[in-house]
Amino acid sequence: MEPIFEQFVRDLTGGFQVPFWAPMLVSLGLVLAFIALNAMFMIWLERKICGRIQRRMGPMLTGPKAWARFSMWTGGWFQTPCDSVKLLLKEDIIPAQVDRFGFMLAPVLVFMAALAVYVPLPISSTSYAQSAPIVVAVADLDIGLLYVVAITTLTILAILTAGWASNNKYSLLGGMRAGVQILSYEIPMLFALMGPMVLAGSLSLGDLVLVQHAGLFGVPLLGWFLVPSFLGAVVYLICAVAETNRPPFDMPEAEQELVAGFSTEYTAMRFAMFYLAEFSNTFVVCMIFTAVFLGGWTLPGFIPPSSLNLGFFSLPYFDLLAGMAIFFAKAYAVVLLLMWIRWTFPRLRPDHLMTFGWKFLLPLSFVNLLVCIVLAAIQQIYFGGNPG
Amino acid sequence: MSAIGLNHFLALGAVLFCLGTYGVLTRRNAIAVLLSLELMFNAVNLNLVAFARFMPNLDGVVLAVFVIAVAAAEATVGVALVLSIYRNFRHIDLDQVDTMKG
Amino acid sequence: MIYDPNPVAFWLLAAMVAGCALAVVRARKLFHAGLALVGTLFAVAGLYGLLQAWFLAAVQVLVYAGAIAIMLLFAIMLTHHMMNPDLKSLTTQPWTAAALCLMLLAVLLGGTLSSTWQTAPDTTLSPTWTPKCGFQVAEAVPSVEALGFRLLDPFTLPFEMVSVLILVSLIGALVIARRDPTLPEPPEGREEKAP
Numbered sequence: 001m002e003p004i005f006e007q008f009v010r011d012l013t014g015g016f017q018v019p020f021w022a023p024m025l026v027s028l029g030l031v032l033a034f035i036a037l038n039a040m041f042m043i044w045l046e047r048k049i050c051g052r053i054q055r056r057m058g059p060m061l062t063g064p065k066a067w068a069r070f071s072m073w074t075g076g077w078f079q080t081p082c083d084s085v086k087l088l089l090k091e092d093i094i095p096a097q098v099d100r101f102g103f104m105l106a107p108v109l110v111f112m113a114a115l116a117v118y119v120p121l122p123i124s125s126t127s128y129a130q131s132a133p134i135v136v137a138v139a140d141l142d143i144g145l146l147y148v149v150a151i152t153t154l155t156i157l158a159i160l161t162a163g164w165a166s167n168n169k170y171s172l173l174g175g176m177r178a179g180v181q182i183l184s185y186e187i188p189m190l191f192a193l194m195g196p197m198v199l200a201g202s203l204s205l206g207d208l209v210l211v212q213h214a215g216l217f218g219v220p221l222l223g224w225f226l227v228p229s230f231l232g233a234v235v236y237l238i239c240a241v242a243e244t245n246r247p248p249f250d251m252p253e254a255e256q257e258l259v260a261g262f263s264t265e266y267t268a269m270r271f272a273m274f275y276l277a278e279f280s281n282t283f284v285v286c287m288i289f290t291a292v293f294l295g296g297w298t299l300p301g302f303i304p305p306s307s308l309n310l311g312f313f314s315l316p317y318f319d320l321l322a323g324m325a326i327f328f329a330k331a332y333a334v335v336l337l338l339m340w341i342r343w344t345f346p347r348l349r350p351d352h353l354m355t356f357g358w359k360f361l362l363p364l365s366f367v368n369l370l371v372c373i374v375l376a377a378i379q380q381i382y383f384g385g386n387p388g
Numbered sequence: 389m390s391a392i393g394l395n396h397f398l399a400l401g402a403v404l405f406c407l408g409t410y411g412v413l414t415r416r417n418a419i420a421v422l423l424s425l426e427l428m429f430n431a432v433n434l435n436l437v438a439f440a441r442f443m444p445n446l447d448g449v450v451l452a453v454f455v456i457a458v459a460a461a462e463a464t465v466g467v468a469l470v471l472s473i474y475r476n477f478r479h480i481d482l483d484q485v486d487t488m489k490g
Numbered sequence: 491m492i493y494d495p496n497p498v499a500f501w502l503l504a505a506m507v508a509g510c511a512l513a514v515v516r517a518r519k520l521f522h523a524g525l526a527l528v529g530t531l532f533a534v535a536g537l538y539g540l541l542q543a544w545f546l547a548a549v550q551v552l553v554y555a556g557a558i559a560i561m562l563l564f565a566i567m568l569t570h571h572m573m574n575p576d577l578k579s580l581t582t583q584p585w586t587a588a589a590l591c592l593m594l595l596a597v598l599l600g601g602t603l604s605s606t607w608q609t610a611p612d613t614t615l616s617p618t619w620t621p622k623c624g625f626q627v628a629e630a631v632p633s634v635e636a637l638g639f640r641l642l643d644p645f646t647l648p649f650e651m652v653s654v655l656i657l658v659s660l661i662g663a664l665v666i667a668r669r670d671p672t673l674p675e676p677p678e679g680r681e682e683k684a685p
Contacts, residue, residue, distance in 0.1 A: 099519070099521070101522060102521065102522075102525070105525070141544070142544055142633070142634070143544050143545055143547075143548045143634065146545070146548040146549070146552065147548050149552060150548050150551040150552040150556060151551075152556075153551060153552065153555055153556025153557075153560065154555075154556075156556065156560055157525075157528055157555075157559075157560065157563075160560065160563055160564075160567075161521075161525065164521055164563075164567055165521075172567065176564070176567065179560065179564070183557070183560060186556075203634060391494060391497070392494075392495045392496075392497050392500045394607055394609060395602070395603050396500065396504075397537070397541070398602040398603070399599060399602070399603065400504050400507060400508075400537075402595060402598035402599050402602060403508060403511075403595065404507060404508070404511055404530075404534075405594075405598065406591045406592070406594050406595040406598070407508075407511040407512060407514075407515055407591075408511070408515075409590075409591050409594060410515050410587055410588060410591040411514060411515035413583075413587040413590065413591070414515070414582055414583065414584050414587045415515065416582055417520060419520065419524075419562060419565050419566055419569065420514075420515075420520060420523055422562060422565075423514050423523055423524065423527045423562060424514060424515055426527060426531075426554070426558065426559075426562075427511050427514060427515075427527070427530060430530065430531065430534045430554075433534070433550075434534060434537060434538075437537075437538055437541050437543050437546060438541060439607075440541075440543070441541040441542060441543070442607070442609045443607065443608055443609045446636055446637065446640050447640070447644075449543050449545075449546055449637060450637060450640045450641060450645055452543075452546055453546065453549060453637070453641075454645075454648055454652055456549060456550065456553050456554060457553075457652045457655070457656060458652065458655065459554070459558065460553055460554075460557065460558050460656065460659075461655050461656050461658075461659035462659070463558045463561060463562065464561070464659050464660065464662075464663045465659050465662055465663050465666070467561055467562065467564075467565045467663070467667075468662070468663035468664075468666040468667040469666060470565055470569060471565065471568065471569065471666075471667045472666050472667060474568075474569040475669070480569055483582060
């Protein structure tokens with residue numbers, strides 16, 4: 001991201017050299033703004049889809065009446081800002097017997113995890129004013145895939161701390177269940193992601209997308225890792241739903257069983273941190289799915305020009321914008337799929353959940369890895385290896 | 389401050405190792421001893437990786453990976469033992485797990 | 491490009507390592523010691539990143555902080571009464587142990603700082619991407635491919651043995667921690683005694 005940002009500032013100001021800490025701060029600001037805005041949009045979308053699946057209208061009363069009158073789908077878009085303000089104005093209660101250090105640390109940790117996982121996610125690539133196409137991510141790490149899985153461990157820690165520090169048997173039970181659930185589903189998730197890693201020969205998410213663009217066995221249409229690693233994609237999606245504690249895997253947060261699980265004692269802004277982190281993690285998981293299995297910001301056979309010539313002026317960074325549009329369209333499609341799953345299936349019991357993860361998904365992910373290794377070997381031997 | 393060199397990392401490893409030793413020697417709770425033991429493992433790993441970087445040799449990092457794997461195996465068995473002791477004695481105070489004493 | 495670790499990063503991470511390690515050995519509440527261990531592990535992972543062993547840093551967070559430390563936290567939660575003021579983590583003979591450890595530190599520091607280590611001058615190695623093929627033996631930057639080649643060529647036997655070791659420890663832990671239904675239950679009420 002640094003070369004692009006520096007080039008952009010140089011173009012805008014005619015040669016101003018940014019200090020070394022500026023790209024980091026700008027990335028941080030952009031990611032924070034994105035998390036907030038995206039959460040607002042996604043919560044509204046979630047409630048609309050929930051309503052429509054349950055044959056009712058969802059939020060309709062907030063926001064201008066014109067939007068509501070236009071269609072059932074566009075009403076009530078101001079609901080989430082109103083709810084956020086309500087949540088911010090609530091009283092922040094810290095019960096007397098909690099462990100104060102752990103109680104205050106847990107929301108911080110969960111938000112740290114939610115923020116840190118955005119670093120290697122590539123949303124586009126651009127070659128405007130650069131010598132070679134550069135992947136647009138906060139930092140396209142060499143070990144992007146492994147980094148993303150490693151950061152989920154911070155979420156486990158945050159939930160365990162929240163559950164223990166609340167000094168409440170329901171919270172402890174919810175925290176331990178959530179911790180065990182996330183830990184158990186992390187392993188099939190890692191193995192499902194190993195399939196594309198073997199096919200691409202790299203752990204970097206930008207590299208994975210570029211190899212998908214180049215195609216499998218020379219055919220660009222088969223390039224998306226959804227095709228050779230289909231089992232892995234399915235396993236990854238299921239594990240992703242379990243990782244983010246979404247229904248049908250939301251036993252740790254089940255209102256009917258555990259009050260609110262590990263977040264029972266949390267009110268106002270601290271609860272908002274958990275809620276925000278959950279929605280942010282949902283979107284991150286969809287972003288990873290898009291980058292790894294759906295070809296990221298690329299469409300097969302289509303390379304957008306780096307600046308679009310509109311006659312009277314040329315729009316710079318066009319490939320960056322086009323890539324971003326494609327990426328977010330795919331990511332939101334996956335988000336819609338996850339929301340559809342959420343409001344359709346009943347909740348899984350904890351023992352069913354563990355059996356499903358360990359005895360069904362894990363062997364499936366091994367099978368997927370085997371298939372991907374065979375395909376990668378064929379690609380290597382007969383088709384001259386993967387590019388890049 | 390001079391440039392950060394191999395000695396800085398080795399010194400940090402030594403400090404971490406000694407803190408871990410202090411923990412193993414003094415703590416009464418069995419799990420606290422396991423936590424301090426992990427500190428010692430990490431000190432060793434830090435030394436290995438520092439050597440691997442400063443005298444160009446990849447074997448230090450490979451050995452560090454093995455040390456992490458072995459530490460995982462050892463922590464697993466350690467926790468199992470602690471759970472077994474808890475089940476029999478109802479506490480895990482190492483000073484009082486002494487039924488073999490005459 | 492000569493390898494020059496950023497001093498600010500090193501001292502920050504070193505302070506975090508030392509501070510969290512001190513908290514591990516001195517915390518009154520056991521759960522805080524567990525959290526401090528996680529902090530130490532993250533700081534050490536940061537130091538691995540500073541030493542350009544990125545893969546090892548990710549493995550450290552994934553395995554050590556994300557599995558071993560979490561397992562130890564679970565053990566704490568299962569064997570500890572929740573808000574007990576934690577008499578059990580008081581220490582025995584702290585001053586003797588501190589003296590011994592200081593002597594150990596003196597010996598270690600004296601030994602390592604006074605030796606001249608044969609480090610190679612760092613003029614030809616690039617810290618960024620190394621090519622996928624063309625693996626070089628004297629690689630200082632531990633890229634993932636180089637590690638993979640090392641694991642398969644000189645270190646095949648340890649690699650296979652470690653997988654057997656982990657399997658053995660898994661089975662062993664299950665057998666040790668399993669509740670034997672034929673044995674009588676231990677007597678209730680033998681609670682933690684004050685020192």
